[in-house]
Amino acid sequence: MLLKELLKGMQISHVEGDVDKPIDAIYYDSRKVTPGSLFFCIEGFRFDGHDFATEAVSKGAHAVVLRKDVPLPPHVTKVFVEDTRLAMALMSQIFYGYPARDIPIIGVTGTNGKTTVTYLIKSILEEAGKKVGLIGTIANMIGSKMLPAERTTPESMDLQRLFKEMQDEGVNAIVMEVSSHSLSLKRVAGVEFEVGVFTNLTQDHLDFHHTFEEYREAKAKLFLQSRQAAINIDDETGRMFAERVTGRLWTYGISGAAQVFARDIEITSRGVSFQLFLPGETCMINLNIPGLFSAYNALAAATACHALNVPAKYIKAGLEKVKGVPGRFELLDTGTEYSVIIDYAHTPDGLENVLKTARDFTRGRVITVFGCGGDRDPSKRPIMGEVAGKYSDFCVITSDNPRNEEPMAIIQQIIPGIEKTTCPYVVIEDRKEAIAYALNHGRAGDVIILAGKGHETYQILKNNRIIPFDERKIVAELLGKEKV
DSSP states (O other): OBHHHHTTTOOOSEEESOSOOBOOEEESOGGGOOTTEEEEOOBOSSOBGGGGHHHHHHTTEEEEEESSOOOOOTTSEEEEOSOHHHHHHHHHHHHTTOTTTTSOEEEEESSSSHHHHHHHHHHHHHHTTOOEEEESSSOEEETTEEEOOSSSSOOHHHHHHHHHHHHHTTOOEEEEEOOHHHHHTTTTTTOOEEEEEEOOOOSOOHHHHSSHHHHHHHHHGGGGSEEEEEEETTSHHHHHHHHHOOSEEEEEESSSOOSEEEEEEEEOSSOEEEEEEETTEEEEEEESSOSHHHHHHHHHHHHHHHHTTOOHHHHHHHHHHOOOBTTBSEEOOOOSSSEEEEEOOOSHHHHHHHHHHHHHHOSSOEEEEEOOOTTSOGGGHHHHHHHHHHHOSEEEEOOSOOTTSOHHHHHHHHHHHHTTSOOOEEEOSSHHHHHHHHHHTOOTTOEEEEESOTTOOEEEOGGGOEEEOOHHHHHHHHHTOSOO
């Protein structure tokens, strides 16, 4: 493909050099550049791609897209734009031939529930005979084939390449998590969503967005790119979004006057059942994931699939087929008189949902092992402590992914919150030792919640050092089992 073909329709400030050059590949990571390629200078949080333009050229880049001038050899074409992230998103679509143009894409955003909702939607669409691509926090999938996932929503270039791979493998529906970061950083710029799904909004990512209002407005961007919207109107932000949707609106909820809703909800330790009301159809749902939040996740998936004209029989079959999602209220097979549940809950609302659900069926005590991530919004740490103390009988405060912060400094910010409650607690900085303490003190009927890491199989320490940390394996090891 010639460079000038990539520039068609683009808002270019100016170009220095030849635009008739062939472009064989595109990159934003200078370490991966190959001869005959185009390099995008992306300004990140720690590094500025402009500082690596010379390295990219030394590896054979024919042209560079940049926002500010960088001294380069005269044979290299410079394409100046106002926003290199936006340019990369739009030019990546062109380079890969608009791979998802004819594939319906369902985008799911919100603070909690995104991963589970995407898995539920995938299951429903597969029951309806679709080959589904999934993009999200735990993994990327093409049908049953698993691909690694580095972030919730891939960088725009990686996303378009993944769309192309899905297109080549015959995928005819894509469901993906759409994070607030990806919307702010234009990773999904130019993507047309058939359905945008909103789950809920509570405090999170204020280290990046600075204010709750900024966080909310980032989420709202999805619905400007969606032909249809499936909105939770039991959520205050959802009601705000519903008034601003430009495409066709579908609403869901339990307490409000929604188009898709649930009645006669029954929650047990093994799942939740309810009567599902769709426009013109109704059916009984027996979901294998417990908790009221699971009913909301199922409603979100059902509403999105109804918007795609999927019949109720496939919605019911797809929802009931899912036995669980890795790291989402995942009950381990420990063979003990107490229960151990792993959950990704790392926000105050997410933790509250998990602990309330555990409280509903616990015959003994709720014991919560949790911490907070480093280099993330510190204001939620005392809130997490208060939530844990309010709904637990005992807490073990420990480390999560401390990253570049001192674990004990994070813990000290959690403690004022838990001390607002009467819940007894201990502090054990080492997370493995904290888990061991909880298991050693578990009694018959207790439920031990390991909150925060969920599906993750690693721990991130200072200087981005990553160590293996799979809580399933750790629990098995501590209990003297091969696996749980």
